[in-house]
Amino acid sequence: MAYxxxxxxxxxxxxxxxxxxxxxKDYAAYLLPHIKPDFHxxxxxxxxxxxxxDFSLLVPHGKVVGIDISSGILAEAAAKYQEPNLSFxxxxxxxxxxxxxxxxxxxxxxxxxxxxxxxxxxFKAMYRVVKPGGIVATRDPSGRGIVSIIPDxxxxxxxxxxxxxxxxxxxxxxGSFSQxxxxxxxxxxxxxxGERDGGKIEVRLSYEHVTTAWNLFRGSMAxxxxxxxxxxxxxVTRWAEIWSEWTKEEGRLAKKEFVDMLCFKGKKV
Numbered sequence: 289m290a291y292x293x294x295x296x297x298x299x300x301x302x303x304x305x306x307x308x309x310x311x312x313k314d315y316a317a318y319l320l321p322h323i324k325p326d327f328h329x330x331x332x333x334x335x336x337x338x339x340x341x342d343f344s345l346l347v348p349h350g351k352v353v354g355i356d357i358s359s360g361i362l363a364e365a366a367a368k369y370q371e372p373n374l375s376f377x378x379x380x381x382x383x384x385x386x387x388x389x390x391x392x393x394x395x396x397x398x399x400x401x402x403x404x405x406x407x408x409x410x411f412k413a414m415y416r417v418v419k420p421g422g423i424v425a426t427r428d429p430s431g432r433g434i435v436s437i438i439p440d441x442x443x444x445x446x447x448x449x450x451x452x453x454x455x456x457x458x459x460x461x462x463g464s465f466s467q468x469x470x471x472x473x474x475x476x477x478x479x480x481x482g483e484r485d486g487g488k489i490e491v492r493l494s495y496e497h498v499t500t501a502w503n504l505f506r507g508s509m510a511x512x513x514x515x516x517x518x519x520x521x522x523x524v525t526r527w528a529e530i531w532s533e534w535t536k537e538e539g540r541l542a543k544k545e546f547v548d549m550l551c552f553k554g555k556k557v
Contacts (some may be wrong), residue, residue, distance in 0.1 A: 308335075309500055312342035315398060318494060318548040319425040326350045327393040330417065332381050332410075333400035337365025343396070344374035350393070355379025381410040390419045401475075402428045402459070402468035411472075411479030411551075421555040424481070430493065430545045431456055431467030434502075438541045443530045447542070451527045455504045458513045469547025476551050485554025491547060498542040501531035 312320065316339060323329070326349040331340040334354030344352040351373045356362050359378055366376045379386065381400060395414045401407050414424045433452035437444055456466040465471075473491050476482075481489055505513055510524045534540055 308338055310339055310398070312339045312346070315339060315427070315496065316342075316396065316425070318427070318492070319394070319396065319423065319550060320346070322423055322425075322550070323347065323394060324350075328391065329353070330355065330384075330387070330392045330395045332379070332384075332395060332397040332414070333403075334365065334376060335361060337361075337369050337376065339396075339398060340365070340376070341369040341371065341374060344369075344371040347373065351375075353377060355381075355384075382406065382413055384413045384417050387417045389416055390422075391417045393419055393422045395422070395424045397424075397426045399428055401426050401472050402466065403464045405463070407468070407472065407475045408478050411476050411481065415480045415553065418553050420485075420553055422553050424476075424551040424553070426472060426549050426551075427494065427546050428469040428472060428549075429456075429459075429466055430469045430547050432545045433466075434498075434542050435495070435545045436543045437534075438539060439537055444534050444537075447527065447530055447534065450523075451503075451505070451530075454513070454519050454523070458504065458509070458516070458518050461516050461518060462512070469549075472547070472549055476549065481551040481553065483554075487554035488552045490550040490552075494546050494548045496544040496546060498544060499535075499540055501535050502542065502544070503528060503531045 323346050325347055327347045328350050329343050329347060329352045331343060331352060331354040334340040334356050337354055340352055340354035354365065354376045355378065357380060362376045362378060377386065381404060395418050401410065404410050418424055433456050434448040437448045459466040473489055476489060481487060505519060505524050505527060513519045514521055514524065
């Protein structure tokens with residue numbers, strides 16, 4: 289969650305609320321089989337810290353470091369999660385200057401690349417600090433947003449056909465990139481990842497199954513989207529009401545499309 293754009297503030301409470309329910313089991317399943325108990329893990333853009341904490345429980349003989357550009361959200365995460373092998377630090381995805389070369393077995397960045405104006409620079413920094421044979425794991429949106437919703441009937445379908453596309457438009461309007469998942473393999477290769485020295489890149493579509501209201505248009509973000517002309521105040525009110533009604537539905541489920549990528553650094557580097 290290490291946003292570099294001034295338009296999206298990483299410790300905005302409206303934004304933090306959207307991320308604090310994320311856990312490693314559901315949102316990092318694609319990389320969990322690769323984690324070993326002695327791994328040293330770096331979580332770039334750790335945000336509220338829940339996923340970072342989950343990683344620490346998986347590496348009892350290793351360590352986990354979460355970094356973010358927001359000192360406020362780091363302080364909250366450090367106060368809430370206090371495993372002995374877990375720490376949180378102020379850090380920039382572009383530099384990672386506090387870490388030596390080949391420091392980590394695994395680097396994780398969830399929905400971070402999408403917010404970086406220079407993703408190649410970030411991939412280069414991660415390439416430097418991941419160990420030979422190590423992994424850089426990223427998940428970012430494909431740009432489609434919500435692709436299916438249950439119950440599949442009005443007014444809930446409006447969240448997929450109208451609210452979700454508006455969210456993607458808003459993300460792009462404030463300087464992030466809603467289709468970053470479709471482009472990041474190219475960026476990673478330009479940064480040095482690929483088949484060199486036995487390395488490889490694995491890419492796949494994935495789907496987050498959401499049962500809580502994924503309403504980006506709340507608080508300050510709703511106000512900004514209205515000012516930008518992306519949505520109206522009436523839509524803000526209507527969609528908030530629909531999300532609220534949706535959360536009361538039994539068997540509710542919204543599927544959001546993402547792109548998972550595992551970059552394995554060559555072992556001979």
